[in-house]
Amino acid sequence: AAGVIQSPRHLIKEKRETATLKCYPIPRHDTVYWYQQGPGQDPQFLISFYEKMQSDKGSIPDRFSAQQFSDYHSELNMSSLELGDSALYFCASSDRTSGSTDTQYFGPGTRLTVL
Amino acid sequence: GQQLNQSPQSMFIQEGEDVSMNCTSSSIFNTWLWYKQDPGEGPVLLIALYKAGELTSNGRLTAQFGITRKDSFLNISASIPSDVGIYFCAGPLLNAGGTSYGKLTFGQGTILTVHP
Numbered sequence: 063a064a065g066v067i068q069s070p071r072h073l074i075k076e077k078r079e080t081a082t083l084k085c086y087p088i089p090r091h092d093t094v095y096w097y098q099q100g101p102g103q104d105p106q107f108l109i110s111f112y113e114k115m116q117s118d119k120g121s122i123p124d125r126f127s128a129q130q131f132s133d134y135h136s137e138l139n140m141s142s143l144e145l146g147d148s149a150l151y152f153c154a155s156s157d158r159t160s161g162s163t164d165t166q167y168f169g170p171g172t173r174l175t176v177l
Numbered sequence: 178g179q180q181l182n183q184s185p186q187s188m189f190i191q192e193g194e195d196v197s198m199n200c201t202s203s204s205i206f207n208t209w210l211w212y213k214q215d216p217g218e219g220p221v222l223l224i225a226l227y228k229a230g231e232l233t234s235n236g237r238l239t240a241q242f243g244i245t246r247k248d249s250f251l252n253i254s255a256s257i258p259s260d261v262g263i264y265f266c267a268g269p270l271l272n273a274g275g276t277s278y279g280k281l282t283f284g285q286g287t288i289l290t291v292h293p
Contacts, residue, residue: 066219068219093279095279095280095281097281104265104283104284104285104286105220105265105281105283107280107281107282110279110280112279117279118279118280120280150217152219152220154281156279158279164207164208164210164225164227164268164269164277164279164281165208165210165222165225166210166222166281167222168212168219168220168221168222169219170218170219171217171218171219173217
């Protein structure tokens with residue numbers, strides 16, 4: 063079965079640079095979630111989109127923005143990167159239309175390292 | 178603060194042993210999810226529970242949704258080396274209307290080590 067695809071898998075950036083992470087949800091899934099996971103931590107919710115509209119927002123820095131496109135893929139844009147942004151970033155998708163909005167399937171993640 | 182309390186934090190067991198871990202919360206949940214995560218990889222959904230009292234199995238894994246809707250446990254029977262990893266419980270917080278926001282809150286994770 064098709065899974066959530068994320069790219070790139072690894073990304074190395076310098077402080078103050080920008081980064082764009084991409085997420086392709088499972089086909090026919092209409093909801094996308096972004097999470098950040100620091101070393102030894104559990105994933106923390108950043109932001110979510112349903113049908114291309116932002117549906118919820120968590121502890122996402124103002125330096126970050128995201129959107130969902132007409133093909134349901136999503137991009138997380140991160141600017142003015144800081145050392146503390148180094149983490150694993152996960153995208154998850156779910157099918158809200160079928161009523162299974164709570165059942166989220168995660169992608170393999172993007173490991174962002176800020177030097 | 179942490180909405181879900183997961184225990185134990187770590188377990189060291191021998192291959193073939195059974196494992197049990199649980200999550201509790203002061204809040205009620207409509208859904209409990211159990212994930213396994215390997216280092217550097219994404220969480221993989223193991224079991225999803227949708228009704229209080231529900232008992233669901235997936236191979237050697239069994240999970241239950243507590244009847245109070247504030248707890249869940251995961252059991253792994255006859256552990257094997259590939260069971261090594263971090264296990265997370267997770268659930269979507271409910272708003273004042275009792276419906277889900279969708280975003281997941283996670284337990285702290287249980288690190289499982291299996292000795293051959």
